[in-house]
Amino acid sequence: MQGKVIFIGAGPGDPELLTIKAAKVIEKADLIIYAGSLVNPQVLSGAKEGAEIHNSAQMNLDEIVQMMAESAQAGKLVARVHTGDPAIYGAIAEQIQYLKSEKVPYEIIPGVSSLFASAAALEAELTQPEVSQTVIITRPAGRTPKPEKEAIRLLAEHQATMCIFLGVHMIEKVVDELLTSYTRQTPVAVVQKASWEDEKIVRGTLEDIAHRVKDAGITKTALIVVGDVLGIDEVTPSKLYDAHFTHEYRKGEGE
Structure with a gap:
């Protein structure tokens, strides 16, 4: 059975800002590759016993994508853990491109930037x-x-x-x-x-x-x-909560 690679946004650092969905993947992952120069190691505290964990700061792109693809093709669940949200300076495009070329299933879980x-x-x-x-x-x-x-x-x-x-x-x-x-x-x-x-x-x-x-x-x-x-010392209130502002859910006062 073919496995899967799941890209995870690990959040900015506080392990409690890891999403529930991402935490569940880390708990189940057979292989975890994380950006060790940026990701708080505490984020990985929920990894299961026996999970293989690698710091991508010590790896090049070829090593990373080959390890992910081979593990997924062997039926393993791979968690590729990035800092913040991987959509912003996450360098995931080149990894996805390789996985697509090898027909390896993947998914992206957003994180708190x-x-x-x-x-x-x-x-x-x-x-x-x-x-x-x-x-x-x-x-x-x-x-x-x-x-x-x-x-x-x-x-x-x-x-x-x-x-x-x-x-x-x-x-x-x-x-x-x-x-x-x-x-x-x-x-x-x-x-x-x-x-x-x-x-x-x-x-x-x-x-x-x-x-x-x-x-x-x-x-x-x-x-x-x-x-x-x-x-700004004196904030201009938004229209949304203005008592005189009418919108779909509320009629403004005096109208």
Whole structure:
């Protein structure tokens, strides 16, 4: 009987943020391959006795996909465990492509992204009325290139809420690009290891955030959140709960 590969979003770090569906797969999996450089090992605490567990940080792509395919073809259940949600910088497309070529069944279970864990840690609503109704998710160009039209300096022209992954190690360069459109007083926060026990938050503005991040010793595993939604003292209420607003489920007062 042919087995199956299940890609799992392990969440941002707190093992309690693993979905119930994902936890059930980990409990049953014969083979678990997890992104050890990012995934909290506690997420795997429910693995059954005798499960084969490998850290993909020590493996290359060929080794990973071949191990998954061979195990699934031998009738085993394989859990490929990624950090956060695998749809965002999860590098699953190339793995899926190989599994398809080998006709290996697979499934994807979404997870809680560090983006949302960071917003929770900041006690922030990223889409506040009359401030920003758009969230831009991006990263700076590094060893992985980006299309020029997705350069941070061009995305900054929207002045929307921006969430920047994989860029804290080059915070000065990121800030320089953001300053082509945002003001120097634009609020910024950097959240390292959101939801972990050693989570760290640094707040500032585009004027001083680079120095604050350097002083805090943050060089990796962090998300940069930029935008005026972080600095609002007086919130504009949404229309949804306005007593005078009529919608499908409620008639507004005075109408």
